[in-house]
Amino acid sequence: MSQSVLLTIARASIEEVLQAQTSIDRIELLENYPVLSQPMECEITLYLDNQLRGSARTTSLSRPLLEEIIHNAKIAAFQDEQFDPLVTSEYLHTTIKLTLFTPDGALSHQSEPILKG
Structure with a gap:
């Protein structure tokens, strides 16, 4: 599966x-x-201007990977208690890092912001 599919799911x-x-x-x-x-553990980490902007990680293996990506992306963007909910202007400049925790180790993929600068 292409890493872009996973990142596309997170962005969507x-x-x-x-x-x-x-x-x-x-x-x-x-x-x-x-x-x-x-089921697979995953973590979504958001960065704005190379600074942490939100994060969420799987806490159990009760949901399929698709639902984990969707759930963690929304939690990282809107419910991380360390940050205010993400707004559209921030989202456009946000980098998304998705990490899968497989039996062979962690695999990370990162997207570029929609708008740079």
């Missing part, structure tokens, strides 16, 4: 809240990427 999760509409097609994603239906 945040956008769903900012735009107040559902856009993630869970059925299609699970059909195209069966690994998303398996």
Whole structure:
């Protein structure tokens, strides 16, 4: 599975809240990427201007990876108690780091901000 798919899911999760509409097609994603239906620990970390802006990590393996990515992205953006909820102007400049915790070790992928500067 492409790292961009995972990061796209994370970004879309945040956008769903900012735009107040559902856009993630869970059925299609699970059909195209069966690994998303398996439980797996993950962490979403947000950075704004290279500074931590929010973070959330899986605390149990009760949900499939797809739901963990969606849940953790929303928690990191809007419910991290160390920060105010993310606003659109910040989101556009936010870097997202997604880390999967596999039996072989941690795998991290990072997206660039939508707008730089």
